[in-house]
Amino acid sequence: xxxxxxxxxxxxxxxxxxxxxxxxxxxxxxxxxxxxxxxxxxxxxxxxxxxxxxxxxxxxxxxxxxxxxxxxxxxxxxxxxxxxxxxxxxxxxxxxxxxxxxxxxxxxxxxxxxxxxxxxxxxxxxxxxxxxxxxxxxxxxxxxxxxxxxxxxxxxxxxxxxxxxxxxxxxxxxxxxxxxxxxxxxxxxxxxxxxxxxxxxxxxxxxxxxxxxxxxxxxxxxxxxxxxxxxxxxxxxxxxxxxxxxxxxxxxxxxxxxxxxxxxxxxxxxxxxxx
Numbered sequence: 001x002x003x004x005x006x007x008x009x010x011x012x013x014x015x016x017x018x019x020x021x022x023x024x025x026x027x028x029x030x031x032x033x034x035x036x037x038x039x040x041x042x043x044x045x046x047x048x049x050x051x052x053x054x055x056x057x058x059x060x061x062x063x064x065x066x067x068x069x070x071x072x073x074x075x076x077x078x079x080x081x082x083x084x085x086x087x088x089x090x091x092x093x094x095x096x097x098x099x100x101x102x103x104x105x106x107x108x109x110x111x112x113x114x115x116x117x118x119x120x121x122x123x124x125x126x127x128x129x130x131x132x133x134x135x136x137x138x139x140x141x142x143x144x145x146x147x148x149x150x151x152x153x154x155x156x157x158x159x160x161x162x163x164x165x166x167x168x169x170x171x172x173x174x175x176x177x178x179x180x181x182x183x184x185x186x187x188x189x190x191x192x193x194x195x196x197x198x199x200x201x202x203x204x205x206x207x208x209x210x211x212x213x214x215x216x217x218x219x220x221x222x223x224x225x226x227x228x229x230x231x232x233x234x235x236x237x238x239x240x241x242x243x244x245x246x247x248x249x250x251x252x253x254x255x256x257x258x259x260x261x262x263x264x265x266x267x268x269x270x271x272x273x274x275x
Contacts, residue, residue: 094193104192
């Protein structure tokens, strides 16, 4: 059964919403267990519950499309490199935020086709907001009953305007700022969850986000589709392109989410100069 991209987008939106509502219920009640994975990253019983819900929906609705999830065992590249399209999911992006009770966690579902994210859905349960996009169809934000198209913030003077940096609540600010040009003026927008920071850039609340540290392809797949459709970019911090399902490892390099493309970001991000 071959679904259109529009049909698959609706399936992903429904799955993200249903899983997100369940996660929010667990969050509100505080009825979850927290564990540490082998790589020392946190995981909770809510991550596994969300994973089960999404997996069940996707396997029922699209049995022909494989699924890669942060919370399941990864197949060797030799088996998965044959996939022309597959779902890529992070059941809860921002598990630390979930545990810390900041509310900044999100459900991420992407569809990757020929190694490129063509659908991105990010549901923020605590903010009652759904961000979504599909290739060449624009990026959107649904809040309550209103759905509106979103775009990155346009700088009035790209070479001079104050730059709003979305910054993690849990990571060192110094490490980010020492990798940014001192010639510009910055303001900060503290937020949790990689994908929500990308969404804030996609809707024009911030302009740039630098992620230093371990992430997986599931942390950027949905964000990449949304930010691309909103007029921005996600690239490695070295400005190389991110890859999907092309390496044995599914770990990302350090990466940056960039807003207005008229800004000379390569002159602002000084990643390679810091050892």
